[in-house]
Amino acid sequence: xxxxxxxxxxxxxxxxxxxxxxxxxxxxxxxxxxxxxxxxxxxxxxxxxxxxxxxxxxxxxxxxxxxxxxxxxxxxxxxxxxxxxxxxxxxxxxxxxxxxxxxxxxxxxxxxxxxxxxxxxxxxxxxxxxxxxxxxxxxxxxxxxxxxxxxxxxxxxxxxxxxxxxxxxxxxxxxxxxxxxxxxxxxxxxxxxxxxxxxxxxxxxxxxxxxxxxxxxxxxxxxxxxxxxxx
Amino acid sequence: xxxxxxxxxxxxxxxxxxxxxxxxxxxxxxxxxxxxxxxxxxxxxxxxxxxxxxxxxxxxxxxxxxxxxxxxxxxxxxxxxxxxxxxxxxxxxxxxxxxxxxxxxxxxxxxxxxxxxxxxxxxxxxxxxxxxxxxxxxxxxxxxxxxxxxxxxxxxxxxxxxxxxxxxxxxxxxxxxxxxxxxxxxxxxxxxxxxxxxxxxxxxxxxxxxxxxxxxxxxxxxxxxxxxxxx
Numbered sequence: 001x002x003x004x005x006x007x008x009x010x011x012x013x014x015x016x017x018x019x020x021x022x023x024x025x026x027x028x029x030x031x032x033x034x035x036x037x038x039x040x041x042x043x044x045x046x047x048x049x050x051x052x053x054x055x056x057x058x059x060x061x062x063x064x065x066x067x068x069x070x071x072x073x074x075x076x077x078x079x080x081x082x083x084x085x086x087x088x089x090x091x092x093x094x095x096x097x098x099x100x101x102x103x104x105x106x107x108x109x110x111x112x113x114x115x116x117x118x119x120x121x122x123x124x125x126x127x128x129x130x131x132x133x134x135x136x137x138x139x140x141x142x143x144x145x146x147x148x149x150x151x152x153x154x155x156x157x158x159x160x161x162x163x164x165x166x167x168x169x170x171x172x173x174x175x176x177x178x179x180x181x182x183x184x185x186x187x188x189x190x191x192x193x194x195x196x197x198x199x200x201x202x203x204x205x206x207x208x209x210x211x212x213x214x215x216x217x218x219x220x221x222x223x224x225x226x227x228x229x230x231x
Numbered sequence: 232x233x234x235x236x237x238x239x240x241x242x243x244x245x246x247x248x249x250x251x252x253x254x255x256x257x258x259x260x261x262x263x264x265x266x267x268x269x270x271x272x273x274x275x276x277x278x279x280x281x282x283x284x285x286x287x288x289x290x291x292x293x294x295x296x297x298x299x300x301x302x303x304x305x306x307x308x309x310x311x312x313x314x315x316x317x318x319x320x321x322x323x324x325x326x327x328x329x330x331x332x333x334x335x336x337x338x339x340x341x342x343x344x345x346x347x348x349x350x351x352x353x354x355x356x357x358x359x360x361x362x363x364x365x366x367x368x369x370x371x372x373x374x375x376x377x378x379x380x381x382x383x384x385x386x387x388x389x390x391x392x393x394x395x396x397x398x399x400x401x402x403x404x405x406x407x408x409x410x411x412x413x414x415x416x417x418x419x420x421x422x423x424x425x426x427x428x429x430x431x432x433x434x435x436x437x438x439x440x441x442x443x444x445x446x447x448x449x450x451x452x453x454x455x456x457x458x459x460x461x462x
Contacts, residue, residue: 051372055287129370136367139360139429141282150430157427157434177436181443184427184435185420189444192419196388198370199381203388204415205408212412213420216451217444 038076040066042090045083050130054084054137054145081144084134088148091131110163111186111214118190118210125198132194157183164221174221182221189213269307271297273321276314281361285315285368285376312375315365319379322362335390338397342417342445349421349441356429363425388414395452405452413452420444 044065048057059080063073077083095117096102105113121128138149160183168174174182190210197206275296279288290311294304308314326348327333336344352359369380391414399405405413421441428437 053284053286053368053371055284056371132367133371136363136426137284139426140284140287140364146430153427153430154434177439178443180436181440182447184424184440185444185447188423188427188440189416189420190423191426192422193415195367195370195422196384196415196419199377199384203385205411208408209412209415209419212409212451213416213444213448216413216416216447220443220447220450 034076039090041068041073041076041083042087045087046091046130047126049084049087050126050133053133054143059083084144085148087130088134088145088152091127092152094127104159106159106163107166108163110159111218114186114190114214115207115211118193119207121194122197122206125201128194129198132191132198135191136195153187156187160186164218167218168222178221182217185217186214189217265307270321272299272304272307272314273318276318277322277361278357280315280318281357281364284364285374290314315375316379318361319365319376319383322358323383325358337390337394339394341390341394342449345417345421345445346438346442349424350438352425353428353437356432359425360429363422363429366422367426384418387418391417395449398449399453409452413448416448417445420448 041062045057045062048062048065051057052061059070059073062083063070073083077086093102096104098120099105099113104110134145135149137143138145157180161179164174164179164182193204193206193209193213197204272293276288276293278296279293282288283292290301290304293314294301304314308317324333327335329351330336330344335341365376366380368374369376388411392410395405395410395413424435424437424440424444428435
């Protein structure tokens with residue numbers, strides 16, 4: 001490969017680079033330029049889908065925000081559906097960036113991590129909005145993010161279930177049905193609070209309410225088995 | 232008004248009635264026919280918006296499901312935005328239809344009502360889907376349902392706050408910040424569980440998880456003030 005034209009990792013020349021991007025490409029090599037370009041598009045798509053939803057947000061708008069053409073965006077991501085899935089992965093990575101080894105901790109530390117995430121989220125409404133809109137849109141017929149979200153929730157429920165068991169003494173494990181309810185509820189309350197907070201930021205304290213609810217669910221799953229039957 | 236042609240309540244002749252609807256109109260009078268027709272459209276719109284979202288669901292599809300024209304739907308509701316708001320009110324009414332005097336109870340009975348609602352919801356995924364999709368879409372820019380949802384959440388949080396105070400002894404009221412957190416969390420966990428359940432009905436027990444979480448939040452707000460600070 002001797003051509004000076006910027007190429008994507010699969011060797012196809014990129015027709016959509018601006019002059020500045022071409023200069024950057026020459027300075028860092030085509031691979032670095034492509035990676036930067038992809039990240040620009042992912043950020044733009046996250047903003048666009050967050051502001052308008054997936055169906056209502058167009059590739060033309062995603063492209064315009066980064067000074068590219070519609071064809072340029074498709075060159076990097078192939079299709080709007082594919083771009084959505086990459087946006088979802090990109091957003092998920094941002095949740096673990098501040099963690100050691102980018103690994104989510106287990107046991108009680110997992111619940112501290114979730115409360116910390118809510119505190120971070122209170123500073124980044126754009127990312128929260130993207131997630132809230134896309135997760136709910138995913139329940140509509142044939143939405144391209146549906147499998148992704150189903151799998152994500154399954155994995156997270158399992159992570160929380162494992163952490164809850166770790167929190168308990170070995171000779172007094174939690175009720176399995178309570179574990180399922182608690183794991184789903186922890187994720188649910190985080191999601192639901194985000195919607196209320198996005199609609200009414202002065203009325204809802206996202207970080208405090210998340211801490212309160214996770215603590216309440218944790219206490220019931222670990223020590224309050226009796227109470228569910230009473231309600 | 233002596234004309235035999237069916238008319239809407241504001242006296243405009245309805246151009247979009249099918250022959251069957253015209254016969255029904257003659258039998259019950261134009262007012263009853265119009266009311267039935269409006270309800271048909273509301274049900275159709277609820278299904279359409281639930282299946283596709285508000286932006287992605289078209290008035291043409293709403294009309295087609297009830298054998299009407301696009302113009303006929305607009306004749307009854309004026310605009311797609313207006314139809315959305317009427318759908319939201321219509322859905323809300325279905326939550327209180329089984330209650331005495333259609334009034335939501337206070338005190339501990341409110342929480343029993345919310346758990347009963349979750350049990351009913353587990354039998355009506357269509358209605359749940361409409362609500363889940365529209366409430367999350369409402370956070371997008373300029374969504375016509377935004378004010379309606381903001382107001383709805385404010386009213387419901389106040390209702391829950393009042394009920395929580397009623398549950399407590401007068402000489403030992405709950406912490407005001409806990410009240411706010413608990414009220415938002417009760418609604419949040421109901422909303423969030425619906426999304427997980429819609430994505431994965433075998434994996435999430437909507438009614439049980441809702442009962443578990445509401446019970447946990449209630450216990451913490453009323454008796455567990457100490458715990459929030461510890462997390």
